[in-house]
Amino acid sequence: MFIKCTEQEAYIFDQVARAARELGVDAYIIGGFVRDKIIDRESKDVDIVCLGDGIELANKVAGYFKPVPKVSFFKNFGTAHIKVDDMDIEFVGARKESYRSHSRKPEVEPGTLEDDQNRRDFTINALAVSLNKSNFGELIDPFEGYRAIEEKIIRTPLDPDRTFSDDPLRMMRAIRFASQLQFTIDEVTWKGIKKNKERIKIVSQERITDELNKILLSAKPSAGLDFLFQSGILAIIFPEMVALAGAEYIDGMGHKDNFYHTLQVVDNIAVYTDDLWLRWAALLHDIGKPPTKRFEEGHGWTFHGHEVVGGRMVPKIFSKLKLPLDNKMRFVRKLVELHLRPISLTKENITDSAIRRLLFDAGDDIDTLMLLCKADITSKNKQKVKRYLDNFEMVKYRLEEVETSDKIRNWQPPVSGEMIMEVFGIPPCRHVGDIKNAIKDAILDGEIENSYESAYAYMLRVAATLNLHPVK
Numbered sequence: 390m391f392i393k394c395t396e397q398e399a400y401i402f403d404q405v406a407r408a409a410r411e412l413g414v415d416a417y418i419i420g421g422f423v424r425d426k427i428i429d430r431e432s433k434d435v436d437i438v439c440l441g442d443g444i445e446l447a448n449k450v451a452g453y454f455k456p457v458p459k460v461s462f463f464k465n466f467g468t469a470h471i472k473v474d475d476m477d478i479e480f481v482g483a484r485k486e487s488y489r490s491h492s493r494k495p496e497v498e499p500g501t502l503e504d505d506q507n508r509r510d511f512t513i514n515a516l517a518v519s520l521n522k523s524n525f526g527e528l529i530d531p532f533e534g535y536r537a538i539e540e541k542i543i544r545t546p547l548d549p550d551r552t553f554s555d556d557p558l559r560m561m562r563a564i565r566f567a568s569q570l571q572f573t574i575d576e577v578t579w580k581g582i583k584k585n586k587e588r589i590k591i592v593s594q595e596r597i598t599d600e601l602n603k604i605l606l607s608a609k610p611s612a613g614l615d616f617l618f619q620s621g622i623l624a625i626i627f628p629e630m631v632a633l634a635g636a637e638y639i640d641g642m643g644h645k646d647n648f649y650h651t652l653q654v655v656d657n658i659a660v661y662t663d664d665l666w667l668r669w670a671a672l673l674h675d676i677g678k679p680p681t682k683r684f685e686e687g688h689g690w691t692f693h694g695h696e697v698v699g700g701r702m703v704p705k706i707f708s709k710l711k712l713p714l715d716n717k718m719r720f721v722r723k724l725v726e727l728h729l730r731p732i733s734l735t736k737e738n739i740t741d742s743a744i745r746r747l748l749f750d751a752g753d754d755i756d757t758l759m760l761l762c763k764a765d766i767t768s769k770n771k772q773k774v775k776r777y778l779d780n781f782e783m784v785k786y787r788l789e790e791v792e793t794s795d796k797i798r799n800w801q802p803p804v805s806g807e808m809i810m811e812v813f814g815i816p817p818c819r820h821v822g823d824i825k826n827a828i829k830d831a832i833l834d835g836e837i838e839n840s841y842e843s844a845y846a847y848m849l850r851v852a853a854t855l856n857l858h859p860v861k
């Protein structure tokens with residue numbers, strides 16, 4: 390075999406070869422699995438293409454295993470799937486495709502292996518390995534895909550205009566593969582992406598977001614994000630990000646380019662975490678800067694309140710991108726809203742009260758928030774970076790100190806809203822929230838002790854100023 394297989398894979402391929410021989414059809418391993426094997430990247434998805442009926446081949450192969458795996462198939466597409474151990478194996482008849490301009494759905498007819506390789510997106514994805522007797526294990530590589538892997542280059546097998554206009558999602562796939570594999574994009578292919586960018590509009594939002602997530606999850610997401618920006622695709626699919634780009638100058642005073650700053654922050658966080666939502670928080674942390682940008686005479690550029698405005702933008706962006714609107718979104722929003730808090734603490738005298746408030750507001754997300762803050766330190770000035778990092782370490786130390794003594798992280802004020810309503814015989818109303826907040830503030834500010842008795846006594850005092858008295 391040209392590709393190096395595990396014992397389990399070799400066994401499976403032998404069974405596919407045997408079934409194909411018995412049915413009298415040619416069969417090949419094709420696409421992503423071959424690519425990943427050459428790169429030495431783990432893959433559990435195998436595509437088998439045959440010059441015949443893919444469903445029939447799948448049924449025959451399934452019959453060789455005990456217990457017989459379930460064959461799921463789509464008659465309309467002529468594809469079938471079986472799962473053997475942890476391997477997903479997909480069977481399809483070789484085909485020729487032609488596309489109409491308004492849709493990603495191709496007209497399909499049976500074709501040769503060459504037709505099938507022609508219709509594929511990139512040369513690195515068009516590699517096939519024969520499972521036939523005459524040339525078992527041989528690599529069939531009509532477009533020099535192997536060389537493209539060695540040269541780390543993404544290139545379309547045919548004229549990129551055709552490949553991308555056939556299926557515009559491939560423009561995002563090109564950028565995603567470049568980002569995941571740390572490849573470059575061939576010049577002609579790149580021109581094709583720029584030329585066809587508008588066609589991304591016919592692709593469903595789910596597919597676009599899926600690729601965006603894969604880019605964000607790559608080792609160095611800035612590569613893919615910058616390709617999206619430079620190609621003009623980002624302006625179409627995510628204009629709020631593009632609004633961050635560029636640095637404006639007035640009276641010789643400028644601000645940093647917030648787009649490239651953001652990309653740096655995303656790369657920084659990617660070193661520490663594979664968590665998609667924390668990476669989203671890094672991507673969106675400054676998203677409120679463009680709408681809050683002002684130039685203040687004699688002072689320079691300001692972005693007052695950008696964390697609040699940015700926080701408000703999160704649900705809108707998630708909704709538009711069809712990302713989940715559940716606790717993942719709320720987590721991202723919370724981090725965007727709080728991202729300045731730890732750093733702002735370093736500018737003043739850090740009081741215990743400020744530390745307690747931060748612990749209370751961040752709760753269990755405090756460590757994640759601190760990670761984001763650290764990733765946010767991107768100045769080119771080494772001394773500045775050192776100063777920020779020193780301050781940052783100090784805040785971290787104080788957080789640990791205060792948490793150890795006060796246990797604020799998962800703390801709930803000792804008097805609840807229900808209790809307030811019961812004691813004063815009042816229905817849910819503004820007073821309940823006001824009293825509750827007053828108690829919380831008094832404890833966090835260290836004015837009263839963190840105990841039920843002190844909180845109760847304080848509640849009576851605050852309520853009296855509102856002319857409320859206990860009913861019993």
Ligand code: CTP
Pocket residue numbers: 419420421422434436508509510511514515556558559562
């Ligand atoms: N393919 C294509 N055009 C697309 C999607 C897929 O030509 N828009 C082809 C490629 O040859 C690809 C194969 O179908 O290798 C399998 O597609 P898929 O499973 O989506 O991609 P992989 O290349 O396996 O990579 P990944 O699983 O990371 O998406």
